[in-house]
Amino acid sequence: QQPVQSPQAVILREGEDAVINCSSSKALYSVHWYRQKHGEAPVFLMILLKGGEQKGHEKISASFNEKKQQSSLYLTASQLSYSGTYFCGTAGGYRDDKIIFGKGTRLHILP
Amino acid sequence: NAGVTQTPKFRILKIGQSMTLQCTQDMNHNYMYWYRQDPGMGLKLIYYSVGAGITDKGEVPNGYNVSRSTTEDFPLRLELAAPSQTSVYFCASSPGGDTQYFGPGTRLTVL
Known part of the structure; x- marks a missing residue:
């Protein structure tokens, strides 16, 4: 089942912070x-993996709440290069191949 | 390394025509995926493969076929093209269901 992202769109000025949320109706x-x-x-x-192990990008962070089946992506002190569309993808199990x-x-991001 | 390459970059088809979208990766990845992206709808998984000779359906497989005879190649076949198949098609590969590396995409229009 497709995860739900919010907000759909956001406009920021350079240097401002943003949070993008991703939620699922099934266990992740x-x-x-x-x-x-x-x-x-x-x-x-x-x-982000169940159990707390995290990998990824050095200037952008994220959290994963397994109980609530939610994740949030945090972009702090946003830069012009952060502009784009952000997608979350979810997998339901360790052996889930997709x-x-x-x-x-x-x-x-506006200058 | 070229990474994931896709051909063609652009294609216009008439209704009822058939074509094959080519995808090749040189990273020796076992996992390969085909997605379609329609405006505002995110990425929809069409088919995927976890190794040569193994393929499985994704979210939207109708109207498409795939084969995986080698580790490197994962072609996507469209039979009897319809206007609803107008989209941008992305191929991706992954070493093991973790990070996916996407190709540059094929923009297909069916008229």
């Missing part, structure tokens, strides 16, 4: 975050 094993710039392919940012992506959150 992992949450994957990707960023896609206009006209380009999605690029991996971060993966991830299901949300519809995305469009982020636009």
Whole structure:
């Protein structure tokens, strides 16, 4: 089942913070975050695993609440290069070979 | 390494025509995926493969077929193209269900 992302879109000024949320109606094993710039392919940012192990991008952080089946991506002191569409993808189990992506959150950073 | 390559970049088909979208990766990844991306709808998984000779359906497999005879190649076949298949198609590969590396995409229009 497709995860739900919020907000759908956000506009910030450079230096401001943003939070993007991802929630699922089913139990999750992992949450994957990707960023896609206009006209380009999605690029991996971060993966969060059940049990708290986290990998990913050095300047963007994320949390994973397994009980609430939610994840949040935090972008602090946003830069112009952060503009793009952010997708979360979810997998339900360790042996789940595929991830299901949300519809995305469009982020636009103004100078 | 070229990573994941897709051909063609653009294609216009007439209703009822068939075509094959090519995808090749040179990272020796076992996992490969096909997604379609419609405006505002995120990435929808069409088919995926966990190794040569093994394929499985994703969220939206109808109207498509795949094969995986080698580790490197994962072609997507469209039979009897319909306007509803107008989309951007992305191929991705992964070493083990973790980070996915996306190709540049194929923009397909069916008229």
